[in-house]
Amino acid sequence: MSFSKCLTLKNMNPCLKKIEYAVRGPLVIRAAEIEKELKEGKKKPFNRVIRANLGDCHAVGQVPITFFRQIIALIAYPGLLSDPNFPKDAKERAKSILNGCRGSSVGSYPDSSGFEIVRRHCAEYIENRDGIPADWQNIIIGNGAKDVIKAVMELLISEINGKKAGVMTPIPQYPLYSAAISKFNMHMIGYYLDEATNWSLNVSELERAVNEAKEYCEPRAIVVINPGNPTGQVLTRKNIEEIIKFAHKENLFILADEVYQHNIYDANSKFFSFKKVLMEMGPPYNQMELASFMSCSKGYMGECGLRGGYCEITNLDPEVQKILIKSISAMFCPNNIGQAVLDCVVNPLKKGDPSYELFEKEKNFILDSLKERAKMVYEGFNACEGMSCNVVQGAMYAFPQIKMPPRAVEKAKSLNQCPSVFYCFQLLEQTGVCVVPGAGFGQVEGTYHFRTTILPQPEELKHMLNIFKTFHEKFLAEYK
C-alpha cells in the first residue's frame, strides 16, 4: 500500500529550512564521529579531538565553583541542610531559595518570568554594576539567555507597509541571531565589524547597511554583542555612544548581548553596559528601548548545562510589556536550578561570609587563567606566518584571519566549499583540532577566518597552538 507523508520538505515551514548554525554544524558532527572512531581503536595521526569550537568551559576542564554546586545539592536534597560538611552561608542561601519556591520544593513551578527573589537580586546586581536604578519587574528569566533573546525578538515580527522587519546584526556574528531571524521570517541586515580597528562598530558602515536595507525591509532593531562573539572585542564607551545615537536616529530597538560582561582581559578595556551609557547620555537617549541579556553559561562560572539566563528590558511600552509577559507565561518556564545558579552570580558572596575566600580564589583563578589564555591565543596565532589575530580583549574567542594561498582557494572552490570550511576540515582530519570556519559567522568577502575558543586548559592550549603552527606551515607549503 502506498503512503504519502503529510509533512514533507515541500509543505513544511519554509523558514526552518533556511536556518544555519555552524557552531553545531557539519564540522562539529564530524568531530564527534572522529572521537567515536578513536574510541573504536581506529588509527589517526592524533590521539584525541581538541574541542575549541564551543564556549563550553566545563567540557574542557574548567572546574565548577564549589559554592554554586553546594547550593544545588542543598536545594535539591534538603536533607543535606543538617550535614555539618556544608557551610553555613550555603545553607542560608539554600533556605532562602527554598523559601521562594511554592511548597518549599524546587519541583514546583516558578512564576513564568522567574522567582521574585532572583529577579530582585538581578535588579540589585544591575544597579550596583551601573549605578543606575533597575526595576525587578523588568527582569525576565529563561532557560539560558536563548529563551529570552527569542522572546524579545519575537515581539518585533511584523510586516510594515508590506515589508518584513529587519534586524541589524554584526558580521561576523554569533549564529543564534541569524538562526532566529530565519526562523522568525525577518530580514537580517548585516553590518560589518571593522577588523582593522579591533572589530569596532563603524557608524558609516551602520549607515550603509541600514540604508541599503530600507529598500526591501523595515529596520526595527540592532543586535550588538559586547564583549564580542566570535570576535573577542570590548567596545569603548565612545563607540557605544555612537551606536546609541545611530539607533536613536533610525528608531531601532537595541538588543545588547552582554553575556560576557565578566570576561574582560585587556588592561585597557572596561565593560560598559548599554543601559548605563544610554541612561547617562540623558534625553532623548535615556528613553530608548533596550533589552540586555545575561547568562550563567559564560563568565567565570561557565554553567552552560544548567540553563540560567535573564533579560532586562528598559523603556518598553507598558502595553507591549504586558503582552510579552503573557506570551512568556504561555510558552516558557525557567528551570529552578538554573535560577538558583543565576542567584549566586547576581548576589555574590560578600567579604566575611564563610565561603567567600574559597569563592574568590576559585573565581579569580579562572578569570586570571582565561586572561593568560587570551594572551596565548593572540600571540600564538600572530606567530604563524600568514595569519593575523586581533587582541582578545574579552569574551572567550578569537577570530584570526588566514591569508589563504590562491591555490588553496581554488582547491576549496573545486570542492564547492568556502576556503575557511576547507581549511577547518583539513585541520580537523589531520590534527584533531576542532574550530569553526569563519563562513559560519560571516566575514568580508575574500577574507578567511576561523573562530577558536580560548578555553582549553593552558597546557592543552599550548599544545593546540603548536599543532596549529605545524599544520598551518604544512598547509601553506602544500598550497603555495
Next chain:
Amino acid sequence: MSFSKCLTLKNMNPCLKKIEYAVRGPLVIRAAEIEKELKEGKKKPFNRVIRANLGDCHAVGQVPITFFRQIIALIAYPGLLSDPNFPKDAKERAKSILNGCRGSSVGSYPDSSGFEIVRRHCAEYIENRDGIPADWQNIIIGNGAKDVIKAVMELLISEINGKKAGVMTPIPQYPLYSAAISKFNMHMIGYYLDEATNWSLNVSELERAVNEAKEYCEPRAIVVINPGNPTGQVLTRKNIEEIIKFAHKENLFILADEVYQHNIYDANSKFFSFKKVLMEMGPPYNQMELASFMSCSKGYMGECGLRGGYCEITNLDPEVQKILIKSISAMFCPNNIGQAVLDCVVNPLKKGDPSYELFEKEKNFILDSLKERAKMVYEGFNACEGMSCNVVQGAMYAFPQIKMPPRAVEKAKSLNQCPSVFYCFQLLEQTGVCVVPGAGFGQVEGTYHFRTTILPQPEELKHMLNIFKTFHEKFLAEYK
C-alpha cells in the same frame, strides 16, 4: 523632548496579542494578590488561598521522590559520591550520568537533542511500555514537554494554496495548544469532546470540525490529550483506533500529548499510547506520522520546576527530521538536571536495587493517594446540587459542569464576563479557593464549567470540597 516608542501595540507582532493562557491568567494573578493581602494582615473570610488552578504537585504538599533528589545532589556536587549516607545505586546512576557529560560536569552543554544515554533509556522505556521497537534517535529532549511540543508544531507552519495550516484541538483543551497556534499564526480547528460519554472523541464531531474548517484553512494536524487535560478522561483503545483512522483519512499529523500516562486511576481504564495502537493496526496506519510527548512534571514525580520532557517522533520524513534537528540545535538546549530526572523516570529502579523498596513505597503512596483524591473530587462535586462531574479516570483534573442560574448568567453578562469567569472570581474572593474558569479551556456554548486539580492533599481537598459545597449553595440561593 518628545519621544515615540519604536515598538508599540500597533507595530508589534500581532500573533502575540492574540495569545490567551487562562491557567496563569487574571484569576491566578488575583489569587497571588490575595495571598499578599493576607500576609499583610488584611481581614478576609478565609485565612489562606487554596490553589487548585495548576497541576503543580509539589506546590501543594507532594513530597519529592528521594532517589531522584539524591541523584541531583550527587551529579551537581560530586564530592558527595564519597558520602556513606548516599545509597550505592544512587551513586552508580550519578556516575553513569556524569560519564555522559563532557568533562564529567553537568555544567557542560549536552547535545541539543539531549544526552545519548538518556535518549536511549527513553527508547527502552517506550519499548517496554508498548512492546514495539523504539529508536533513540527519534527522541528529542527539552526543558519540559513545552519545548518539544513547540518545536514539532513549528514544523507545520506553512501556507498552502493561500490557506493557513489548521491544527485540530480538543475543546475543552489545555491552552498551551491554543497559545501556540495563535503565536504561530495557524488556525485552531476546535473539536468538542463529548461530555455525555465521559469526554470521548466522537468521529462525527471530528468530521464536522474538519469539514467546516476546510473552507478557510488547510488541516494539517490533530492534537489529542490522553489522559485528558482539563477533562481527566482516559481514551479507550477503540476510540484511539477511530481517531487514527480519521487522521489517516484526512492525512493529519498526530500530536499525542501523553504526559499523564502514569496517572490512571479508574479500574476500568488502561493507558494505550498512540504509537502502540497505530503500530498494531498495521498498514497503512503504522506508517503514519506521530509525535508523542512525555514529561517529568506530571506522573508520580511532579517535578515541574526541573523542566524535563521528551518527544518521540515516529515516521517523520527523514529530510524533515534533519531540519528539525538542525533547528533545535540552533534554538534549544535541554538542561542537564531535568534530563537526569527524566533518566530516573524512564529507567526506573529494579527489584533488588538498594533504593527500590523506598522508591516503590513513595511512588505508590502518591499514586494511591491521587486515586483516592480523584474519587473524592468526583463524588464531592456530584454531591452539589446543580453540578455534575464525570469520573476522573486519569490525569490530575476534573472539569465539572455548573447549571448556572439564569440570573447569574445575566449578572455575569452585565459585567461583560463569561459566567464561568464570574463564578470562579466569586469563589476566589469569598472562599480563597482558586480554580480556572471553563472559558479558559473552551466549552460548549451555554454550558459553564471550571477546571480543578485533584492535587491538594486529602485533608485539604476535603476541606476545599466542603467550602465549595457551601459556596455553591449560597451562590444558587443568591441567583435563583
